Amino acid sequence: MTLNEYSKNLNSHPRFGLGCWPLSGKGWKGATSESAIDLIIRAIELGVVFFDTAPVYGFGLSEKLLGEALSGIPSSILDGITVATKCGLKIDNGRVTHDLSYDFILRDCEESLKRLKRDTIELYQLHWPDPQTPLDESFKALNRLLDDGSIKKIGVCNFDIPLMKKALELGPVCSCQNLYNYLQQKSAELIEFCYDNNIDFIAYSPLAQGLLTPSVTAEYRFAKNDIRRLNPLFDINGSTGIKADHKESINFTSCLKKKSRLGNDTVQEALIFVTNNRKISRILVGTSRVKHLEQILNYGFI
Numbered sequence: 001m002t003l004n005e006y007s008k009n010l011n012s013h014p015r016f017g018l019g020c021w022p023l024s025g026k027g028w029k030g031a032t033s034e035s036a037i038d039l040i041i042r043a044i045e046l047g048v049v050f051f052d053t054a055p056v057y058g059f060g061l062s063e064k065l066l067g068e069a070l071s072g073i074p075s076s077i078l079d080g081i082t083v084a085t086k087c088g089l090k091i092d093n094g095r096v097t098h099d100l101s102y103d104f105i106l107r108d109c110e111e112s113l114k115r116l117k118r119d120t121i122e123l124y125q126l127h128w129p130d131p132q133t134p135l136d137e138s139f140k141a142l143n144r145l146l147d148d149g150s151i152k153k154i155g156v157c158n159f160d161i162p163l164m165k166k167a168l169e170l171g172p173v174c175s176c177q178n179l180y181n182y183l184q185q186k187s188a189e190l191i192e193f194c195y196d197n198n199i200d201f202i203a204y205s206p207l208a209q210g211l212l213t214p215s216v217t218a219e220y221r222f223a224k225n226d227i228r229r230l231n232p233l234f235d236i237n238g239s240t241g242i243k244a245d246h247k248e249s250i251n252f253t254s255c256l257k258k259k260s261r262l263g264n265d266t267v268q269e270a271l272i273f274v275t276n277n278r279k280i281s282r283i284l285v286g287t288s289r290v291k292h293l294e295q296i297l298n299y300g301f302i
């Protein structure tokens with residue numbers, strides 16, 4: 001075994017998942033990739049057993065760092081760890097487009113396996129619906145990957161209830177990963193649907209991509225490449241660069257006001273809000289810092 005005899009007196013955190021987007025160090029203010037491998041190893045020492053990534057996070061870097069970190073972990077420990085990644089966002093000259101076609105999913109999976117240095121992916125998720133591709137074509141690819149052992153389970157992300165119903169007819173979908181936090185609760189009905197249909201609901205962005213942490217105040221300003229410029233929550237009078245193609249318009253100031261109602265430790269309160277919903281199977285928190293990870297796991301309630 002080792003890794004210090006798999007961290008003596010290990011406390012596991014069955015509902016916690018480490019969101020590996022910020023640790024790529026790309027597109028997130030202040031994140032550093034130098035510490036990413038240490039962070040993943042520390043997470044395992046602390047009992048984290050679920051890691052969520054995607055090809056598009058850091059344009060391959062997040063998967064690569066995760067693969068590198070896990071390749072140094074003894075297989076007896078690795079057996080208990082789930083790596084979840086995604087498919088269907090194509091990176092073309094720095095531009096991201098949707099592609100859930102049969103061929104692209106097979107290629108995307110092959111490249112993820114290489115970056116992750118694995119023979120199989122425990123949970124493989126459609127990252128976003130692709131309006132241009134019939135869902136049954138995407139599921140043909142997923143079912144093939146399942147049959148040949150490249151993936152162990154199928155999940156979806158950012159689906160609504162009608163699309164979930166369709167997906168369930170096409171393959172053994174076991175999870176649905178969607179946005180859910182104190183400020184953004186559109187998935188409430190979907191959580192019920194998943195629970196009633198024995199599908200794991202996985203909540204992402206429980207800290208509203210940092211807005212529910214002390215780091216984001218009214219004075220917060222973004223770097224040019226900060227991915228949160230695309231998040232309508234952060235639109236301070238248009239200064240984040242969000243334009244009309246976002247259907248949702250959310251007032252940053254009213255979000256800050258609502259956040260102030262959470263109390264002193266907004267991180268803790270925001271996570272309590274999500275964990276209190278027992279119909280949520282897993283909560284993904286993204287961080288690039290060991291001290292933040294330790295703070296969250298020390299709360300002891302996820």
Ligand SMILES: NC(=O)c1ccc[n+]([C@@H]2O[C@H](COP(=O)([O-])OP(=O)(O)OC[C@H]3O[C@@H](n4cnc5c(N)ncnc54)[C@H](OP(=O)(O)O)[C@@H]3O)[C@@H](O)[C@H]2O)c1
Nearest residue numbers: 019021157204205206207208209210213285286287288292
């Ligand atoms: N399926 C999808 O479409 C989708 C979309 C978005 C996200 N996700 C997944 O869900 C994961 C989590 O969501 P997210 O990363 O978007 O947002 P999040 O977890 O709500 O927030 C991440 C932000 O919170 C900060 N943070 C974390 N812990 C903190 C603490 N204790 N104190 C202060 N700040 C703290 C992080 O900064 P530091 O780095 O400084 O800690 C980072 O800026 C992602 O990493 C990704 O795996 C999936």
